[in-house]
Amino acid sequence: MKKEVLQDATPGKPAGKAERLLVGTNRAAIGVMMAVMFVLVFANVVTRYLFGVSIATTDEVSTFLMIWVTYLGAGLALREGRHAAIDLFQDFLSPGARRVFRAVLGVVILMFFAALAYYGVRFAIFGWSQETAVTQIPKGIPYLAIPAGAILFVVHLVTIFPRWIHRDWGTITGLEDEGWRQGEEKQ
Amino acid sequence: MTVILVGVFGLGLAVGLPVSITMGLSGLAAVLLDGRFPALVVPQYLYNGINSFPLMAIPFFILAAEIMTAAGMTATLLRFANDLVGHIRGGLGHVNVLVSMLFAGISGSALADAAGPSAIVMRMMKRAGYDAAYSGALSAATATIGPIIPPSILMVVYAISDSRVTVAGLFLAGVVPGIMLGVGLMAANHWISYKRGYVFRSERPALLEIIRSFWKAVPALLLPFIIIGGILGGIFTPTEAAAVACAYGLVVGLMVKPGLKLRDLPDVFVRSGVVTAAVLLIVSMASIFSWLLTILQIPQSIALAIGGVTTSPGLVLVIVAVFVLLCGLVIDTLPALIILVPVLGPLVDQFGLNPMHFAIMIVLNLTIGMITPPVGPVLFVISTIGRIRLETLSRAVVPLLIVELVVLALVIAFPALSTFVPEMFGLTH
Numbered sequence: 001m002k003k004e005v006l007q008d009a010t011p012g013k014p015a016g017k018a019e020r021l022l023v024g025t026n027r028a029a030i031g032v033m034m035a036v037m038f039v040l041v042f043a044n045v046v047t048r049y050l051f052g053v054s055i056a057t058t059d060e061v062s063t064f065l066m067i068w069v070t071y072l073g074a075g076l077a078l079r080e081g082r083h084a085a086i087d088l089f090q091d092f093l094s095p096g097a098r099r100v101f102r103a104v105l106g107v108v109i110l111m112f113f114a115a116l117a118y119y120g121v122r123f124a125i126f127g128w129s130q131e132t133a134v135t136q137i138p139k140g141i142p143y144l145a146i147p148a149g150a151i152l153f154v155v156h157l158v159t160i161f162p163r164w165i166h167r168d169w170g171t172i173t174g175l176e177d178e179g180w181r182q183g184e185e186k187q
Numbered sequence: 188m189t190v191i192l193v194g195v196f197g198l199g200l201a202v203g204l205p206v207s208i209t210m211g212l213s214g215l216a217a218v219l220l221d222g223r224f225p226a227l228v229v230p231q232y233l234y235n236g237i238n239s240f241p242l243m244a245i246p247f248f249i250l251a252a253e254i255m256t257a258a259g260m261t262a263t264l265l266r267f268a269n270d271l272v273g274h275i276r277g278g279l280g281h282v283n284v285l286v287s288m289l290f291a292g293i294s295g296s297a298l299a300d301a302a303g304p305s306a307i308v309m310r311m312m313k314r315a316g317y318d319a320a321y322s323g324a325l326s327a328a329t330a331t332i333g334p335i336i337p338p339s340i341l342m343v344v345y346a347i348s349d350s351r352v353t354v355a356g357l358f359l360a361g362v363v364p365g366i367m368l369g370v371g372l373m374a375a376n377h378w379i380s381y382k383r384g385y386v387f388r389s390e391r392p393a394l395l396e397i398i399r400s401f402w403k404a405v406p407a408l409l410l411p412f413i414i415i416g417g418i419l420g421g422i423f424t425p426t427e428a429a430a431v432a433c434a435y436g437l438v439v440g441l442m443v444k445p446g447l448k449l450r451d452l453p454d455v456f457v458r459s460g461v462v463t464a465a466v467l468l469i470v471s472m473a474s475i476f477s478w479l480l481t482i483l484q485i486p487q488s489i490a491l492a493i494g495g496v497t498t499s500p501g502l503v504l505v506i507v508a509v510f511v512l513l514c515g516l517v518i519d520t521l522p523a524l525i526i527l528v529p530v531l532g533p534l535v536d537q538f539g540l541n542p543m544h545f546a547i548m549i550v551l552n553l554t555i556g557m558i559t560p561p562v563g564p565v566l567f568v569i570s571t572i573g574r575i576r577l578e579t580l581s582r583a584v585v586p587l588l589i590v591e592l593v594v595l596a597l598v599i600a601f602p603a604l605s606t607f608v609p610e611m612f613g614l615t616h
Contacts, residue, residue: 030460031453038250038456041243041430045423059240066243066463067234070471073464082465083205084519086564087571090203105204112212116230123230142238146230 019159023076026152030073037065060134064142071149075156081167102165110157113150120147189483192217196476206519207469214475229475236474237467240426244343244354245466247429250459251410251436257455258440258447260407264289265308267404272373274391277380279315280325281373283308287329288336288369289408306572313573317385323573324583327565328372331554331591334520336365338414338432341524341550343425344470348528351535351542352616354425355418359609360543364551364598371590379586406439419612466521473525486530493534500538504545504599507531508552515556516563523553542616543609544602551598555591558584 040058048054077083090098124147128140157164195216199209215229255261265286272281286308312322334341337358346354379385392400410432417428440447480486493506511531514523527549535542557565560581570577598604609615 027457027461028453030464031457034246034250034456034460034463037243038247038430038433041247041427042434045427045431062243063238063240066246066467067237069246069460070237070464070467073461074468076461077465077468080461082461083207083468084465084564085203085205086200086517086567087203088567089201101202105202108212109204109208112208112215115215116211116233119226120230123227123234126227143230143234146233 022155022159023079026072026076026156030069030076033065033069033072037062037069040065057135060132064132064145067142068145068149071145072152074149075153078153078156078164079160087167099165102167103161106157106161106164110154113153113157117147117150117154120144120150123147188217188221188223188479189485191220192476192479192483200517206522207465207472210469210476210522211472214472214479217479218475228478232475232478233471236471239347241343241347241354241424242426242467242470244425244429245340245470246459246463247426247433248338248340248343249462249466250456251429251432253455253459253462254433254436254440254447255407255410257451258436258444260404260410260436260440260446263400263404264407267400267408270392270397270400275377277376277385279308279312279317280376280380280385283312283325284329284332284369284372284376287332288365306569309569309573319573319575320579320583321379321383323569323575323580324587325372325376326573327558327563327569327580327584328587328591330565331551331558332365332368332372334550334554335361335368335547337361338411338429339550340466341520342546344521344524345528345546345550348525349532349542349546351532352546353614355415355612356543356609356614356616357546358415358418359612359614360547360605361550362608363604364547364594367594367597367604368591371594372587375587375590403444406444410435469519469522470525473522477526477529480526481529486533489530490533490537493531494537500540503534503538504540504548507534507545508548508595508599511549511552512556512559515553516559519564520550520553520557524550527553541602541606543614544598544605547605548595548599551595555588555595558588558591560584560588 040062044055044058074083090101093101120143124140124143126140127143128138130139131137132139132142162168192213195213196209199212200206204212211229211233214232215226218224218229219226252261265282268282268285268289269278272278272285275281306326309322309326312325313319333339339358339361342357342361343354346352346357413435414428414432417423417431418425422428423431437447441449493503493510496506497503511523511527514527518526531545531549534540535545557563560566560577566577566580566584569575570580573580
């Protein structure tokens, strides 16, 4: 199964069904968490000024959501080439050598996140018996963001490995979108 | 342990491993190979580094920027800037500077800023007939303005890492130096355009047209004032202010000046989530790295070394400036800040410096380091996006770099430039 996905993801080819499902689910999770985070914090401001009530749990829950967004979103950021790096050295290599070199780098990154997943799980188990300050849920729940994100990162990197080797995500995209293009068209 | 930590870090950066992963990897390698600490300190510090409510200002600033862009509010800023200064000689160059001032770099990464708004104006400049190298150089130079002018993610992170300063104080402290940078770059752009005979300019719009584009830009222009005013007035914390800014953007975009559709919203949230992940992963990974530096007493020995050279506060500022500039040459602004603030902070107490002045100087130094040839990372990004040879770009950026160094020298020499505005509002830190 994994092998098929890998072949589907060669540069230029559209993603396979499994890959689209993975990316779609991942994106949906991130979006929902960001939205809930925003609603919680904003609602707290509103209730404090309109009704004089502050909900103590919102700060803690929204912070946990932020931690989950960070780790669950790291793999998606990789797909979009958003993890800033200094590519100067690689630019000096010949295209062939660069691909070999990036393959090695990719394996190093996979090993790092695999290790992070292992220690992250142990950390979450360690934290399971303790309770968080306000909501009193097991601390292991927010701790779990790190290993979950690390495993997801490994899956993302494996599925886009050929693209990673070819640096196939164009340039880092910033705030480009229709709004700016309209401004540009005006020239 | 020091050798492993610093060695893996240096090697990782040099071979092009992402900055965030480099810091995490060197931290993990140091902990595992040294054996003095249990391996679980690694996930513990990765977690603690981002388990912070004040830090949540960052995702909300990013979300606010995405909402503004999706609602077309960013485009109104660009149009307003173009109507205002586009008709002057070197017009689009001025637009480039002004847009960076109005839409101050929200991402906290000089690299991402260089690839974002600056890159768009760079393409517009090239199309209008400016030579590619100058367009690129100016875009690199203007990318340094964002982090100084509020609201700035770098300032939020600085205030979280150093209890000597507050977010409100730093936001206000950046106002005058940011305007000085903008005015300085515009002056340089005017002079260069005059010297090289750049005559391209857009038509001078009628006054009514300027007023109209100003009116359209008002909602976007108000945003920073809502954020800063809310924080200063003690109405909300920086995190809440950032959330209110998002709500404001949604209300304006969906109802007041409809440019945003409900079906755009999922994408806005997803995109800001992905950007947040990239930024906060750096913060998370930097915290294990910077904790190990502290354990190894590296900050203390650097501070001791700098403090031992001289007893003059003025000289210390210059030494720190050179040191920070060199750091900016090799590492992106956000991770550099997280690593350097605990290293250099103690000097403030030792020499009786003003902490806000010190902070502005460090942030300015870092961002200028990012555009210093031949190794400044922002130059790489611009050279890649604009397909400009690094050597050509490096030469073109020199006059603009000189202007920025002059501004930096003034900011270092006259603390009042940073401290005057916050003190006007009764903030001493």
